[in-house]
Amino acid sequence: MLSTSVAPLRPCTMPPKLQGILPPLHLLGVVALLLCSSGLCDSSLTIEDCSVSPSIVHGSYHDMSSFFSFTTVLYYTCDEGYILVGEAKITCRNSQWSSPAPQCKALCLRPEVEHGKLSEDKYQYVEPENVTIQCDSGYGMVGSESITCSENRTWYPEAPKCVWEIHNGCEQVLEGSKLIQCLPEPEDVKMALEVYKLSLEIKRLKEE
Numbered sequence: 348m349l350s351t352s353v354a355p356l357r358p359c360t361m362p363p364k365l366q367g368i369l370p371p372l373h374l375l376g377v378v379a380l381l382l383c384s385s386g387l388c389d390s391s392l393t394i395e396d397c398s399v400s401p402s403i404v405h406g407s408y409h410d411m412s413s414f415f416s417f418t419t420v421l422y423y424t425c426d427e428g429y430i431l432v433g434e435a436k437i438t439c440r441n442s443q444w445s446s447p448a449p450q451c452k453a454l455c456l457r458p459e460v461e462h463g464k465l466s467e468d469k470y471q472y473v474e475p476e477n478v479t480i481q482c483d484s485g486y487g488m489v490g491s492e493s494i495t496c497s498e499n500r501t502w503y504p505e506a507p508k509c510v511w512e513i514h515n516g517c518e519q520v521l522e523g524s525k526l527i528q529c530l531p532e533p534e535d536v537k538m539a540l541e542v543y544k545l546s547l548e549i550k551r552l553k554e555e
Contacts, residue, residue: 398419401447403451405451405498406424406449407423407426408421409421409424418438418439420438421436421438421439428453428454429451429500430454431449431451434446434449452474453497453500454473454496455471455472455497457469458502458506462511463507464482466480474496474498476495478493479493483509485511486510486512487509488508489507490506492507
């Protein structure tokens with residue numbers, strides 16, 4: 348009887364150079380698979396499409412993106428004296444930003460107008476809010492009655508002044524009964540009455 352023998356199987360030996368190339372190729376294939384599964388392997392789309400980050404005036408942004416993420420995440424803040432209007436955080440994926448970049452609007456402090464009233468009275472205003480001033484009775488306005496909060500955090504034009512108007516017949520007041528009508532402040536009226544009373548006493552003493 349003829350005996351047959353089968354040679355034992357030998358493991359396939361790979362050249363050392365090829366063995367060093369295979370792990371990177373395997374990793375590259377995994378990365379390509381992830382890109383294609385998320386729609387990023389389209390030849391018209393590249394990761395650099397989100398590399399240009401929109402900047403803002405009077406503010407800045409911080410890149411909060413993860414190193415292993417294909418989504419760009421930006422967080423915006425404003426300089427002191429400005430307030431953020433819009434979304435503070437925006438993201439970019441597949442070459443599309445989630446929303447436009449926000450804006451930094453100026454904050455203007457309440458305009459101080461003595462003897463005047465504001466159409467809307469509050470501590471601070473946001474650019475480009477407008478305020479109308481009305482002077483108290485007996486006062487006239489010097490300047491514009493309408494002012495606007497501007498980008499440089501000041502009012503434009505400059506806030507007006509309310510000045511006391513001298514009415515007809517008040518240029519030279521000699522009778523105490525007219526003082527209340529011609530003086531702007533109660534304190535001034537009281538002082539004037541005291542002076543007028545003193546002048547009458549002096550006049551009486553001279554006549555005696």
